[in-house]
Amino acid sequence: MRTVTNYFLVNLAFAEASMSAFNTAINFAYAVHNEWYFGLVYCRFHNFFPIAAVFASIYSMTAIALDRYMAIIHPLQQRLSSTETRAVIGVIWLLALLLAFPQYYYSSTALLPGRTVCYIDWPEYTAVDFKKIYYVCVTLLIYFLPLCIMGCAYMAVGVTLWASEIPGDSSDHYREQLIAKRKVVKMMIVVVCTFAVCWLPYHVYFLLHQFFPDLFEQRYIQQVYLAVMWLAMSSTMYNPIIYCCLNSR
Template sequence: MRKSFSFVQPPWRIALWSVAYSSVLAVAVFGNLIVIWIILAHKRMRTVTNYFLLNLAFSDASMAAFNALINFIYAVHGDWYFGEAYCKFQNFFPVTSVFASIYSMTAIAVDRYMAIIHPLKPRLSAKVTMGVIVSIWSLAVVLAFPLCYFSTTRAQPHRTICYVAWPRMEDDPFMYHIIVTVLLYVLPLVVMGITYTIVGVTLWGSEIPGDSSDNYHGQLKAKRKVVKMMIIVVVTFALCWLPYHLYFIVTGLDKRLMKWKYIQQVYLSVLWLAMSSTMYNPVIYCCLNSRFRTGFKRAFRWCPFIKASSYDELELRSIRLHQTRQSSISSIHRLRDSLTDGNLTNPSRAEFSSEVNFHS
């Protein structure tokens, strides 16, 4: 360790942190690549919601691959080994990736809201969905651009540092992080909290006495599983990133904390927790969704103790009959509800438009 770097850790602690960060890298990249493969390789999985999940998986895999381990190496050694170009990328890409992740989740929440609360309104087409995804990444680049523009390296005795050379070093870093916290954390979580609350009240308050339709109850159950899964995804993200944002707010308000002898351990902990958010979603999908679970079985079918049944194959591949049946059922139920409710003032009686990717 360089003598000029004040935070020196014993080898055993560095080894433990190395295992922790390497585990995030391996699980996040491998798991999210499988999610991407499941969606792209199976036509039945190519739906609006799943395209946003694909975007979420791509941003999570990219963050883990390009930033998690590099951040750890720099935090431990205090010496930047990777050049000025990667310094700019290292500061720029995490904000871009997190923006894409959180707003993909927000887009899913809004899409679920429209599908369940306003089922008769047109759904997003594939073309519009792609446009939304491109817009998300474009806005992410704009928000993160100052980090890329002002990032640079500087040679010091015994080491090189990578930092953001803000015009006003006293005020700009803290103000920028407040803006990032609001736009990347507070605002989207508020939007998702409101939409999922409305959706949850509608779904879990939708038991209608006398309505014994098996299809109605089956679709209601499926929609509840979708919303439950997405709420778990959002809550996991929020819990993982909360300490990270609090860390920068607190240290921004009291810069003396940066000289505390345990501050490096605190930073490595909150950074690991934030980076670990990239590895949980594939596990959540596999546990809570039958089609993703089938996809993971197919991906790991080379393992002797994992077998995909003929039903599993049917679950992902038989799209035409399923879509025709769902289209007919949806049309019948929408006509029934329109005749029954008139202007659909009772949304709980409205047809919860079926989406083939989330039956479980």
């Protein structure tokens, strides 16, 4: 079980389970009641951790895609060792925490008439619109860039694995290996597609919010936000089901 792919799957599962445990229920309570009950410290964590967890999730998937690419397209090259794999996971989390740090740093709470809110107090009156640049960078780094990398890697792997049929006179060991490789790649393609579908509306919503703020004065925009947030958070629920159905281990 201590394979490179499984190390990254464990990291992916840890990131998504953590977000489910620490953010999903809190998000729901805050969205429904529109009041923050949990104090400044948790407000900062609440805004900070999802960005880090999503970054760790998507780059774990990217690392799996690149590992599958190297194993199938360049089978004679040396694979990552266990130590190197853990080091890559550590780098992924370090970069995730750095990317999410602005959301921690600028998080604040405010007492409004009759309620308390948790929000991100972005700096104003600067030469550049830091908030807009940050959200564009987040969308590129945790959505479009990794999906492009994974798309290219799995396309090359898919052509290699499915373009040629299994020879009729091949050994049972060869046939079993090829079928096992196909199963792993199928599973990861389903995981990546699920992530892409769940998170696309979320990123589109926040990009539109930055560039077309007038759209967000409509009557039912809060319901739209709840639907988009629910779909994004629900992505953490699907992977265990996918693993169970498509991976016998």
